[in-house]
Amino acid sequence: MKHDMAARARDDAPGASPFDSSALKGRVVLVCDDDPILAQTLQMVFTASGADEVLLAGDGVEARAQLAAHGERIDALVLDLRMPNEDGVSFLRKAKELGYAGTLVLASGEQADVIRGAERLAHLYGLNCPGTLAKPFNPADLINLLAGADRLAEPARPAKVPGDRTVVLDAVLYQPRVDVWTGQCVGAEALSRFVDGHGRDINPEAAIAHAESAGTIDALTWQIIDQVLADAVRMQTRLPAPMHLSINVSAETISKDGFVDMLCERVAITGLEPSDFTIELTETRLATDAMTALENLTRLRIKDIGVALDDFGTGHANVEQLGAYPFTELKIDKQFVIGAQTDRFAASCVEAAVKLAKSVGLKTVAEGIETQWAHDFVRNLEVDEAQGFLFSRPVPLDRFLAYAAR
Known part of the structure; x- marks a missing residue:
């Protein structure tokens, strides 16, 4: 061989x-x-x-x-x-x-x-x-x-953040989400880029974990949300159709009292519709305060804000979580989508996830679409939306506006 x-x-x-x-x-x-x-x-x-x-x-x-x-x-x-x-x-x-x-x-x-x-x-x-x-x-x-x-345009980053380093939001980028059937851009996932106090890049996962342990995750999350909302207002004035934006929020923040009310107040100030936004859980270990988490996720639904289970099939994002909380959307992890062409197990995982989501009425989003084969694969499964390098890498707001206006 x-x-x-x-x-x-x-x-x-x-x-x-x-x-x-x-x-x-x-x-x-x-x-x-x-x-x-x-x-x-x-x-x-x-x-x-x-x-x-x-x-x-x-x-x-x-x-x-x-x-x-x-x-x-x-x-x-x-x-x-x-x-x-x-x-x-x-x-x-x-x-x-x-x-x-x-x-x-x-x-x-x-x-x-x-x-x-x-x-x-x-x-x-x-x-x-x-x-x-x-x-x-x-x-x-x-x-x-x-x-x-x-093409991620990010330099190699440390896996850990030393305890004496501060996590700073450097930029919010947008990766387009595309309707699998029409090819039209219908929204984006907001992805954050972080640096430390000296301007050195930090891996996003490590930055979030460090902010959680340092007790600064809530302040950092609201800074990201405020930036996304400000950008959403610009999108509304520049684009002919509204864009649906997904915002990553840690389970620790989603489990805090007052989160839903503060979010809804901020959305109301912009004049945008709550239904234009979805909260994506960056990880789903919600059992630390399961009651408050369930209350907040359910209230988000009542307020017409979507709730997505991210990276389905990996870590804590599993069938048990899917049944325990009122999600509106299931995002299929990119490792399965990328591997589906050569790995029957990965392909079967994608097929099963789509079938499960559709059986309970959830929107399906496939991450990691990097090739035409992957696009055709998820389209044949009747996935609703897709994101990945085949369409665009995460880009600053102005470049996203140019992409969405095409």
Whole structure:
């Protein structure tokens, strides 16, 4: 299988099929694979795609040596799983210990459940793994995956926020949500970008966790909400049709007394309709104050504000939560959508989630739509809306307005 993969890569190498010479511009890529033909072929392909440098390693031991020597320079790592001396799964823990903060793509000929397990392990270690590829694969798909991670336009960020650092809201970006059937932009998810007191970028998940532990999450959340509402007013004056906006709110904040009244007062001041907004739970461990959470979520529904269960199928976003709270919308986690093309389990999870949501009358939104195949897949399942790089990455307000006005 390895040499089949190499042959396919050679067919797509420069001279056989053109590559975007700027797709990997300025990046340093490390290829860790024990097949020298495949590794050298990918080296040529990545170089033709604009990479500044492509480093090679034949196993986890050699990859560790490369990270030790060039770790801060390496932007992307392509990792095989079955290798001599030190396999790719064992290497994941070493990459975490070495502080690797770049993009990681798993490219393996192992069975889908093995690849899926390795991907989950990478996420548990806090590694930035935007996706996986099963061998043999088209090198163009690998380039798109690496370039897609780069299109987030965010530098590598620390997995943790030291206790003496302050979380500051840097910007609110908007990722369009598109009607699967008409292709029209119908709204957006508001996504926040954070920095510390010195202006250094912070991973959003780490920023929220730090703000919760520091007791500043409520103030930070209201700052985000106020910015979104101000932007929503601008959207209303600039666009011919109203946009439906989703705002991420932590379970800790949603469980506070007074949250619903404060939100409704702010919406009323703008003159916008409450039904133009949906609250997305960034995580759903609501049992710490389940009664207040249930009260607030139910009151949001009475006030005509939507409530979305985000990242369904992962972590705490599960069937039990779906039945316990009055959600209006189910968002299917991107890892299942991205994996559906090559992983039957992931595809089955998406199909089951859509079927379940429709059976209880919920709107369905698919995240992680990066390819036309993924779009066609969720459209055939009759998903209502989609978001992902196929349409647009998260962008500032002015660029979102230009996109929505097309």
